[in-house]
Amino acid sequence: xxxxxxxxxxxxxxxxxxxxxxxxxxxxxxxxxxxxxxxxxxxxxxxxxxxxxxxxxxxxxxxxxxxxxxxxxxxxxxxxxxxxxxxxxxxxxxxxxxxxxxxxxxxxxxxxxxxxxxxxxxxxxxxxxxxxxxxxxxxxxxxxxxxxxxxxxxxxxxxxxxxxxxxxxxxxxxxxxxxxxxxxxxxxxxxxxxxxxxxxxxxxxxxxxxxxxxxxxxxxxxxxxxxxxxxxxxxxxxxxxxxxxxxxxxxxxxxxxxxxxxxxxxxxxxxxxxxxxx
Amino acid sequence: xxxxxxxxxxxxxxxxxxxxxxxxxxxxxxxxxxxxxxxxxxxxxxxxxxxxxxxxxxxxxxxxxxxxxxxxxxxxxxxxxxxxxxxxxxxxxxxxxxxxxxxxxxxxxxxxxxxxxxxxxxxxxxxxxxxxxxxxxxxxxxxxxxxxxxxxxxxxxxxxxxxxxxxxxxxxxxxxxxxxxxxxxxxxxxxxxxxxxxxxxxxxxxxxxxxxxxxxxxxxxxxxxx
Numbered sequence: 094x095x096x097x098x099x100x101x102x103x104x105x106x107x108x109x110x111x112x113x114x115x116x117x118x119x120x121x122x123x124x125x126x127x128x129x130x131x132x133x134x135x136x137x138x139x140x141x142x143x144x145x146x147x148x149x150x151x152x153x154x155x156x157x158x159x160x161x162x163x164x165x166x167x168x169x170x171x172x173x174x175x176x177x178x179x180x181x182x183x184x185x186x187x188x189x190x191x192x193x194x195x196x197x198x199x200x201x202x203x204x205x206x207x208x209x210x211x212x213x214x215x216x217x218x219x220x221x222x223x224x225x226x227x228x229x230x231x232x233x234x235x236x237x238x239x240x241x242x243x244x245x246x247x248x249x250x251x252x253x254x255x256x257x258x259x260x261x262x263x264x265x266x267x268x269x270x271x272x273x274x275x276x277x278x279x280x281x282x283x284x285x286x287x288x289x290x291x292x293x294x295x296x297x298x299x300x301x302x303x304x305x306x307x308x309x310x311x312x313x314x315x316x317x318x319x320x321x322x323x324x325x326x327x328x329x330x331x332x333x334x335x336x337x338x339x340x341x342x343x344x345x346x347x348x349x350x351x352x353x354x355x356x357x358x359x360x361x362x363x364x365x366x367x368x369x370x371x
Numbered sequence: 372x373x374x375x376x377x378x379x380x381x382x383x384x385x386x387x388x389x390x391x392x393x394x395x396x397x398x399x400x401x402x403x404x405x406x407x408x409x410x411x412x413x414x415x416x417x418x419x420x421x422x423x424x425x426x427x428x429x430x431x432x433x434x435x436x437x438x439x440x441x442x443x444x445x446x447x448x449x450x451x452x453x454x455x456x457x458x459x460x461x462x463x464x465x466x467x468x469x470x471x472x473x474x475x476x477x478x479x480x481x482x483x484x485x486x487x488x489x490x491x492x493x494x495x496x497x498x499x500x501x502x503x504x505x506x507x508x509x510x511x512x513x514x515x516x517x518x519x520x521x522x523x524x525x526x527x528x529x530x531x532x533x534x535x536x537x538x539x540x541x542x543x544x545x546x547x548x549x550x551x552x553x554x555x556x557x558x559x560x561x562x563x564x565x566x567x568x569x570x571x572x573x574x575x576x577x578x579x580x581x582x583x584x585x586x587x588x589x590x591x592x593x594x595x596x597x
Contacts, residue, residue, distance in 0.1 A: 126457040260468045262458060267503075269452030311457055318461035318502065 099342050103230075105237030110229060110294075111335045112244035114302045114358075117290055118330030119251055120283045121303035122323050125311070126262040127280070130304060131196035132181040133287050137299055138203040139177025140291035141224050143170040145210050145217060152214050164239075167292055174288035177203055227295020227351040229338060240293055247286060254279060259319060301355040302330055309362035325365060333361035379404045379527060379561045380425060384434035387417035387424065394420070395586040397434055404526070407553065407562040407577055409570050412586035418565040419450070421586070422529050425563060440561075446525040448515055450532045455504050462506055462514035463499040469518025509541030513548050520552060527561045534568045546572035553577065 100107070124133050147169035177199070184195045211221045222228075232240070251258070258279055290299040306329035310322050317325075337354030345353050381401040386393035394417035402408055410418050424430040425439060426447040448469070460468075498510055506514070512533055519528055534542045550573055553560060564570065574581045 122458065128457075259458075259464075263456070263460060263465065263468050266456040266458070267451055267453050268449050307457070311459070314459060317459070318464045318500070319456075319458040320464065322459050 096343070099339065103237075103338070103342075105234050105241055106229065106232055107335045107338070109232075109237045109241040109244060110338055111331050112241065112248055113290055113294065114330035114334035115327045116244060116248050116251060116286060116330070117299060117302040118306040118326040119323060120286050121305075122307040122310075122326045123258050123262045123283055124287075125304060125307050126319075127265045127283075128192075129280075129284070131193055131200065132178065132184070133284060133303060134300065135181045135196060135200045135203060136174045136178045136284050137287050137291040137296050138200055138207065139174035140170040140288040141221075141296050142177075142203055142207045142210070143173030144224050144292055145207055145221055146173065148217055148220050149210050149213050152216060167289070170292040171285070171288050174284075174291070178284050178288075223295065224291070225296050226349065227298040229294055229298065229354070230342065230350045232293075236293075243289070247282075250282065255323075258283075259323070263319075295351060298334075298351050298354060301358060302334055305355070305358050306330055306333070306362045309359070309366040313363065313366035325369075329358065329362045329365055333358040333365075336361060377404050378402070378438050379406070380439050380563075381437040382434060382439075383437060385436065386433050387420040388431040388433050389417070389420070393433055395588060398584075398586070399434075400584065401438075402561070402582075404561050405559050405580060407564070407573060407581045409574070409581065409583045410563060410565045410586065411567075411583055416586045416588070418586060419531055422447070422531055422563060422565050425527075426529050440527045444526040445529060446519045446522045446527070447529040448519050448531065448533065450535065451511075454508075454511075454536060460503040461500050462503060462510060465503055465511075465514045466518035466521065469515055470521030507541060508537040509544045512537065512541070512545045516545070516549060516552075520557065526559070527563070530562065530564045530566075532565055532567070534566050542568055543572055546570060546576075549573065550576040553580075 120133075124130060144166040147166040150169075180199055181196055184192045184199075187195050207221070211217045261279055287299050287303060290302075306326035307322070309329070310325050314322060314325065334354060334357075337357030338350065340357050341348065341350045341353035379402050383399045384397035385399070386395055386397050388394070394415075395412065410421060412418050420430050424432055424436075426445050427439075427442040498506070498513075501510060503511060503514075516533070519525070519530075534545060537545065549562075553562070553573075554576070564573075570581070574583075
């Protein structure tokens, strides 16, 4: 496909991907600062589990999976993600030394449960693969438009509260302070976005976009402070993920799209962290 | 609650209650505005809880509080729980975030330069852009204090173990910066400091303005320097 053919075909997918990836990179930087990486992993796994569980329920009720609209699974995905998040939140009461292990145990438990549900019906295999690995290239134009709109709303909320997020991340990471009710609602938002993204773009792409930019900048950023770090992460998400989709479609159509996107994002973030100073 | 302007804190038979038990002997004390009170006592005696009670947090206590500052007048700087952060905060960003709280965003943006100009005793040009993770303990504490001082409505500063994790040189450095501020711009500021370290530089430099409040199971003592 030529450049213009790709643009025409994915006219809504690219802006959606750019916005959602920028948002996820923003959330990832704050989640990592608050040591919520494993918690967000459990929440994303919860979203995956909820979505698959809803599909199984649809099969039990003898509904045709082709007729089950993808948005119908959203409440189940977010609901189970919320439950997983609540369980993960209980780990706060554990000693700091055991917290990561407890969260890992929760994630592996949710993963196993997802596998058990998938084994419940052969028709669930393809849905599981779609939500686990992601299938961004097959999102329809109508779905992309709706997701684009949702991403704009979320982005505006995050942008308007960017100082509050920064202050809360500082206070949580260094003073162990979970802060005010408003800060708690901000934390919920930071965890809700990955849940919705897992439902729409898949577990792998969500986790990669959340944590690759912030990890790269944390390792290689030479100058600038926390604000600069977050701006760099957002730029990586904004440009790196759509670039990955473009490279996948143009040069490697035979390779898994999400894997090419993740590797492109990894390389893009490395180059941006290592060689660009602003 | 504060009827007398010169009185910043007064209590009668006050003790912190934990597990239905008073942590220290009942405390009856009056602290005048502008005093620097060093709260001392062994671990677990309730020093931090007393400070948090002063900071209007919901802490169980017995006795009565006759006078205390309003929450808007207080700046509470809690103990540092971790010395490293994933985000590379610069010392200037730390001061601005601490100082502004959740006040408007435009204020934060404008004040990036302002805080370091306002408090040269806490900041030098070189330190401003230093990353928190790579700064020394003394530099970190001075950035936190600069932020606390920038809180303009603040009349009372509550510092919980500000000298923890610092070497001897940094302890002196931080005390001297604080002393310089308290002697100049912060003449009316009341300070409560919980610290295991002796605050010799502060006690010598402030004279009668400094007092030590010792909490113990057997006795509670307010000692004022002559």
